[in-house]
Amino acid sequence: MQSMDEAYQFVQYFSVYNPEFPVLRWAIRSKDGRIFYGTGGFYKINLQHRRAEIGGELLKQHWSKGVATEAMSGIVNYGFNVLRLNRIMAMVAPDNKAANALINKGFFKREGCLRQWEKWGDRWVDLNIYSLLQEEWRKIK
Template identity: 40%
Template structure:
């Protein structure tokens, strides 16, 4: 059974499936060294690299191991980033969240708005109990983003990933479904 890709609307954003038609827009930010600096991947070189990324997004859904939304500003249709889940462990009700955003949209609350919507979707529709974020210690904007959105730092995973010719330490952050429920009651 093919279910349609779930779209999410927020105050300013339309989160939707990425398509090959988005490749040029995506290449603009995925080829930026600043955007890719903390991803463990080299900046993308061409639209073929982007099409591979879009295929990976689609494989997450097909394999039921995650879901990745393209971030667009309402009314524009132009892809400015992505946010979603990977490494989903259905048996354990958990997944890892990831995101990136085009630099011209940094500092405007867009990543926070997208992350909040995706986290809520994960808890309400994917039946997640725990959402994790693995972040390089030097990635201060990402650390601030998750902390501002209720994630708690659990510890440092030393030499956890290998990418771009080096081993990276990563902070493990998490948010639990009950953390959101508590924030809703208090807020």
């Protein structure tokens, strides 16, 4: 995020309940709870079709320390074991090399690229779409 206004808009998006797209987010913290790393969770949760989209954000000073890998594993486990999801999706901008590497490390399969899927500020952004199925996760674990 480039400004406090962007941060405020982000918080507003996740703080307003939308029954069409339920959201479940957690703070990602150190095991002792003293260090805040970022947030992660699910949005666009659809329990009827047992699917959701995963996402998260880490503060820059915590990048490349394994925090995201551990958090993603916990979030995926919760999705499959508690929410009983069948499919977890991730949508990642192609130029976000770290997020694409993370999602690939998490055994997600790339399904394709959604061209000019979202508008970020004044530009259109493509998004890679990935998925992980419960049966695939069970084989890995």
